[in-house]
Amino acid sequence: MSTNPTNIPLEVAFSSIPKQFRTKLLKHYRLLKSAHLEGRFDTCGLKTGKLCETLLRFLQQELTATFIPFRNKIPNFQAECTKLEQLPRSSGVESFRIVIPRALNFLYTMRNKRDIGHIAGDLDANEIDAATCVRLADWCLCELLRVTYALPLEEAQTLLNSIAERKLPVVWEVMGRKRILAGGLDYKSQVLLLLYSASDVGVAIEDLFEWTEHSHKSNFKVTVIGALHKKRLIEHDKDTDFVIISPAGMKTVEENLLPKLMGIDS
Secondary structure (H helix, E strand, O other), X not given: OOOOHHHOOHHHXXXXXXXXXXXXXXXXXXXXXXXXXXXXXXXXXXXXXXXXXXXXXXXXXXXXXXXXXXXXXXXXXHHHHHHHHOOOHHHOOHXXXXXXXXXXXXXXXXXXXXXXXXXXXXXXXXXXXXXXXXXXXXXXHHHHHHHHHOOOHHHHHHHHHOOOOOOOOOEEEEOOEEEEOOXXXXXXXXXXXXXXXXXXXXXXXXXXXXHHOOOOHHHHHHHHHHHHHXXXXXXXXOOOOEEEEOHHHHHHHHHHHHHHHHOOOO
16 A cells, blocks of 8 residues: 555654654754744754754664653763764664764754854855754654654655645745734734844834734833733833843743644644
8 A cells, every 4th residue: 555655744654753752853853944944044053952862862762771861961962972873783773873873963063063153254154054954854854764664765755845845934024024924823922923033133112013013002012012021031122112032032932832833742
């Protein structure tokens, strides 16, 4: 029987992987792909790191029946990859022992040494660095899928490509303004998403008020901007009336808003 691989949900395709690894692995992979698709190259490094750390722990479990707990920091990523390479053949397939660990080591090095968001020289390498990370992450999951689901590599790539297709963006920029295309979001969530899309520069309150199409400006400043500022999710500079998202606000967007909008399990 022939099954079109694009009709197989990723959660089903990776069902042989324990849920504690599978959920995190697919979440970080989807967020990496989303960041790259939306041109947020400077955030791809963080997503890459989380993906690498999750996949390394899964390989540890598969090959040694133990892994560094998620609550603990991996002290030396390169050393942990090397440990897997030094395991005997009887521990598991070569892809898990040698090939994927070497790929993860390179990915993690890119994330740490290049930092994806670096500024150096005349050429901004953010885009090509992020693209390299995404393609290698694609390969790692394809190889993982090939081994665990017994799919040919080409079919595994087709399956992964099915979630890499351009999707409706959450934030749409048009004619000098921005709009939130996801329905059912309150004004606070819309503001956080708008600020997240411009995390480096901030946005004038006047623009946020116009983009969200709130009906009353003074009420907007108190109940939306003021409330978010009080929770330290944003910083409101009253002298300039500019607003910028805080690290806590970015975390809220990445851990709560984006996963829900993308249909990712937390």
